[in-house]
Amino acid sequence: MQDPLKAICDDDLERRWLWISLLLAGGMGFLLGIYALKSNLHPPSNVETIDSSRLHLTEEFAEDNLGVKENEDGSLTVTMVAARYGFFPPVVEVPTDTPVKFRVASADVLHGFHVPYTNAATMIVPGYVSEVSTSFPTAGTYSFLCNEYCGLGHDSMWSRLTVVNKTDGGDK
């Protein structure tokens, strides 16, 4: 069979390299696709709008309703608000090895959150609700860091996440 790349490339060596390049690029995409399908590994991509100036009037993001809630299937939902310059509630505690879904809304400008050394990360965009699902295999004290420039006080925007061992009765 004739090499289809022969139409654009006369040199044997260069054509071989072109094939390798295509396989590299395609292979990366293919592998990430397999992981996405098999392990349900997607970036946070929730499409849901909200009026950021009226968060306090919604049921979900009103101050009294923020924090960790257990769902019927044993997984957790953590509802949070990001606002200059803090995350609310300021302290979050979750058990190890439990599916956790964070639902976060901004009350003002762009924010981000990232828990270093984990894949718990999302942008928090005014007008939209961010959703990120993960679980934490190792107990310890972690930090939520705001990782998007949100104003002059951006550096001080961080809070604590405590992950406790599931057997210690972390879920009360």
Next chain:
Amino acid sequence: MNNKTSASLGLANMWVAFIFFAVAAVLGLYQTVERMDIIPGLKSPELYFASVSTHGVLMGFVLTTFFVMGFGYYAASTSLKQEIWSKPFAWFGFWLSLIGVLIAAVPLLTGNASVLYTFYPPLMAHPAFYIGATLLVVGSWVWCLQMVMMMSSWKKANPGETVPLVMYGTTANAILWFITSLGVASEVLFQLIPWSLGIIDTVDVGLARTLFSWTLHAIVYFWLFPAYIALYTLVPAAAGGKVFSDQMGRVAFILLLLFSVPIGFHHLYMDPFQAAGWKFLHMTGTFMVSVPTLLTGFTVIASLEVAGRLRGGKGLFGWIGALPWNNPIVLAALLALLMLTFGGFGGMINASYSMNAMVHNTQWITGHFHLIFAGTTVIMYFGTAYYLWPKMSGKALYSTKLAVYQLWFWFIGMLVLTLPWHQLGIAGQPRRISSTPYDESLVQSWITAEYAMIVGGLVLVVSALMLVYNLFKTHGNAQAETNLEVEYAESLHSTARMPKLMNSFGFWVALIVIYMVASYGYPILQFFLMETFGTVPWSI
């Protein structure tokens, strides 16, 4: 014919580029020191974020746009042996862009535009910032039109002949930049300017970020293009050889043109408001855009090998030593390829749909784009400037030795700066912070890398000043340049029978339009189909 006009245009544009570059380099050093909290009196978030915004605008928009325009004008007229299409219009574009920069500089330097070069609504800057940035872009559209007109008039005058590779690449970049800039232009014209003037009350941040992503990735290819063009067309000749394959250069330019715009969502992986399927689609394109870079690596290294062997280099690696390492543009190319390799590996991580979550918005990203942009791209700007300055000014380069040291300093400084940044990013340090008031154990793990960053910054500033000094002194050099001809590399393989598709752009532009509609059509349309809530302006 004489190239006086294009030489003046080249010099004027490139001087603007390098003067603002030197200012931005000094700001960069200040930032590395400020964010470490070692000198208490230096602490000022107001100054820091004004500086970061200015550094980003000057490096990303000003150095690049002016360098690309200057290089384009000079390359077009020397390779086509043709006058600039419209001289007054070219100067009009230059002044419009420069006035735009000066208008934007006022709010930037007074802390009224500390919204970073990515704008970040709903933080709002002074309207003069958005208006100045718009004028810069509109001025650059003048350049785009000139390049397209010069290529098409040359083709009319030389029917059936092959457009020189340097001009084919430059025109590809002009078309790329025009298409690329439409995203940010729509954001600024329809959203940010009316909003900052109080004509509309709110902006939809999701739509603004989607439009910005249209520009955000391809803009780096606009910056990178002249570096690649120099690698294909100037470096092989300067090294004493030929370009391995002219045709594969064209394939690389076409692939860059085709794949760099419709893939902007890899900047939005972590954002809500776009569904995962779109992000996956953009990721596959993102990996495709690595193909022209891998191809460029092959062709350029093969061309250098040809040169090395012609110079008497023997054996598997002997040709590397035989290359003229003391020729600035060849040295710049070798160092650029090294940095491109490091930066490219890192880029595969941030390009990945799921792995990106670990490094998103951390110092890793800053490390990545400093390697590829400030490293690979900008060092090729230096090499190209050293090569073209004597030809444009008629004076011999003031000091080749100083130029060689300057390039090594830039390379070493950039590695000392960016390799620790990658480590900081994996250790969770956010980018864009002016201090580190975080958890003690986390901050402790960052300290060594942060000191390295200051050393790197210092070396880079010294290098930046060496460049400007050398170019400045060249103008006053008593010794005239003897060889005023720009030597573009010949192709090892014949270019006489070039397929029509590799000598024109019509088909490719049509393909891009289809690809753009497929990848951005619905993602933009959705904001008009669902109920969205705009956001009021916030001050910093």
